[in-house]
Amino acid sequence: GAVVSQHPSRVICKSGTSVKIECRSLDFQATTMFWYRQFPKQSLMLMATSNEGSKATYEQGVEKDKFLINHASLTLSTLTVTSAHPEDSSFYICSVRRRGPEIQYFGAGTRLSVL
């Protein structure tokens, strides 16, 4: 069964609006979750590391004020794309880390289309 639940699977919104994506760890408590983005014909690129109870760590080139991450509990992290623009249209996907063995489990992803 699914280890990670991501919602919604698809969002179409108008330019300027904000969109929230949820990522839930179903099988275990996750102190760390990850957010990735994938543009067409490109690889998954890590955007940020979400840490429960503390601020997220963003990768170089990712605007923290545009991509707000909240990891309020051990099973839920949210990514909010603020004031979305067409260039933010992409596939966003989250993952949770499990130790022993070291594996990242991925959600099904969210296809964001900004008109």
Place this chain on the structure above:
Amino acid sequence: DQQVKQNSPSLSVQEGRISILNCDYTNSMFDYFLWYKKYPAEGPTFLISISSIKDKNEDGRFTVFLNKSAKHLSLHIVPSQPGDSAVYFCAASEGGIDKLIFGTGTRLQVFP
């Protein structure tokens, strides 16, 4: 700068035969490698991993080979089945799996 490369965007294999998916990397500090399979509209599913202290890891029909001197790893699927048709991503990390660097993927099609 693409640190993990999958130079073959697609591969077509007959059912029952061996599928070999390749991955090259440039960062010699990578010490952990993973393969994921992805179906359309789904997230990547973990397949198999290998640490840099090993050169081979096997799990059922899936075997991953690591050649550190060549900075190359490969995934062998034997025998290939139609259900294996998907996009396969290799990923690498350094010092744990907190930051995975993914390749662009190879689309495998297994035909009857």
